[in-house]
Amino acid sequence: MNSLTKDSTYVLNTYKRLPIVVKKAKGSYIFDQQGKKYLDMYAGIAVNSVGHSNIKVRRAIEAQLKKHMHLSNYFVSETQNELAKKLIDYSFAxxxxxxxxxxEAIEASLKLARKYGKTISDDKFEVIALHESFHGxxxxxxxxxxxxKYQEAFAPLLPGVNHIEKNDIEALKNAISSKTCAIFLEMVQGESGIHVLNDAFLNEIVRLKETxxxxxxxxxxxxxxxxxGKMFAYQHTTIVPDVLALAKSLGGGLPLGAMLVSEALENVLKPGDHGSTFGGNPVSCAAGLATFEILSSAGFQNALLSKSNMLFKGLNEIKQSSPSIKDIRGKGMMIGIEIDGDAELLKNRALKAGLLLNVTNKNVIRLLPPLTISTHEIELFLRIFKQILDMK
Ligand SMILES: Cc1ncc(COP(=O)(O)O)c(C=O)c1O
Structure with a gap:
């Protein structure tokens, strides 16, 4: 039995698998068992920000493996402490x-919000979230x-959650009341096709919070x-969050998430209120620390901005001659290309041409390349992308 057949025989069918079997992955590339090389333009869905098998991350993992792997959260962890300090140094938290x-980071945030609400009043448990959001x-x-589409089969869901249209200030004003304990926001909605929240909407949230x-x-x-393009997306806006949920690239390829909280909320959750057996695993935190060191260097950040500009510019040039591109949007290295037509067809053409593209919400190609992608690799992507768009 080959790996694809084994997978469909033994593993629950909840994922749409690609028809290739990976032998290895390095930097911005994935190699299949036949030795074919693919330029990876979604980096493990925004996980492999510092590229596949980054040598600094691997070394940090190996060094931690020699000390210990799992101990339990009865023990303090040096790698946890160091990573927590970095996240605090670079944020509001x-x-x-x-x-x-x-x-799980969202779940923790929701519990914290509920408990915070209770400290004010028993009926302050309602939550606002946005249509087209994705929170896990x-x-x-x-x-x-x-x-x-993700919810209907599993209803009834949690009571007290009100969904409103993004960037709709009237809907926001109507939904918020003294019963609201929290609003959940993706500054750039990812899974539903890269939608950026606008400043007027975010400013109104800040204003309503006062009341x-x-x-x-x-x-x-x-x-x-x-x-x-910034350490955190809220740093593009006037919003200073009270709580922030992280995961994906935090562990540099290992499973790791985090909830960051402001000083005012430090004591809402007490010992025993929340916990996780594996949360903050020392090896994942060591990988996270090495990742953070790369991401926080000034040279890396400057290069990232110019690479993002190059990618947007190249895509906008392609759009001029390609009527099938309806829109190009996003920020930094989180880019949505809305296609008039079948984005899956483009994804399949790309796969044949050695390019890995992610399609979300049917007609949006979501680019989430490794942040370490080189200018040469961006040129290669633009060249192949234009070719597959132009195919008859
Ligand atoms: C904005 C956002 N929140 C939450 C999640 C859930 O994260 P996980 O799949 O690690 O549980 C995702 C995953 O795609 C996400 O994009």
């Missing part, structure tokens, strides 16, 4: 809770996710850690 995934697949995360004392919870699972 004053404390960090580690998880294994994005949905646990029942809490799914209840926040504003996409019926209604709800928490602003930034879901930066996808946008966080330089993906949008």
């Amino acid at each position: 004053s404390k960090v809770f580690f998880t294994n995934s994005g949905t 697949r646990t029942m809490g995360g799914l209840s926040l996710t504003g996409q019926p 209604y004392q709800f928490l602003i919870i930034a879901d930066e699972v996808q946008t966080g850690l330089m993906r949008t």
Whole structure:
């Protein structure tokens, strides 16, 4: 039995697998068992920000493996401490809770918001989230996710979640009341096709917070850690969150998530209120620390901005001569290309041509390349992308 047949025989069929079997992955490339090389333009869905098998991350993992792997959260962890300090130094936060995934970071944030609400009043438990948002697949995360296609089969979901249209100030004003304990926001909605929240909407949230004392919870699972060109996407805006959820690239390829909280909220959750057996695993945190060191260097950040400009410029040039591109949007290295037609067809053509593209929400190609992508690799991507668009 080959690996693809074994997979369909033994593994629950919840994922749409690609028809290739990977032998190895390095930098911006994935190699299949036949030795064919693919330029990876979605980097493990925004996980492999510093490229596949980054040597600094591997060395940090190996060094930690020699010390210990799992101990349990009864023990303090040096790698956890160091990574928490870095996240605090670069953000609004004053404390960090580690998880294994994005949905768990959201779940922790939701629990914190509920408990915060209770400290004010028993009926302050309602939450606002946005249509077309994506916050994960646990029942809490799914209840926040504003996409019926993911929710309907699992109803009834958590009570008290109100979904409103993004960037709709009237809907926002109507939905918020003294019962609202939190609003969850992706500054750039990723899974639904790269939609950027606008400043007027975000400013209004900041203004309403004065009156209604709800928490602003930034879901930066996808946008966080330089993906949008700044360490955190909220740093492009006037928003200073109270809570921020991270995951994806945080562990440099190993499972790791985090909830960052502001000083005012440090003591909402007490010992025993929340926990995780694996959350903040020392090896994942060692990988995270090495990743963070790369992402936070000034040279890396400057290069990232010019590479993002190059990618946007190249795509906009292609758009001039390609009527099938309806829109190009996003920030930094989080880019959506909306296609008039079948984006899956383009994805399949790309695969044949040695290019890995991710399609989300049917007609949007979502680019999330490794942030270490070179200018040469960007040129290669643009060349192949134009070719597959032009194919008859
Ligand atoms: C914005 C956002 N939040 C939450 C999640 C859930 O993260 P995970 O799949 O690690 O549970 C995702 C995953 O794509 C995401 O993009």
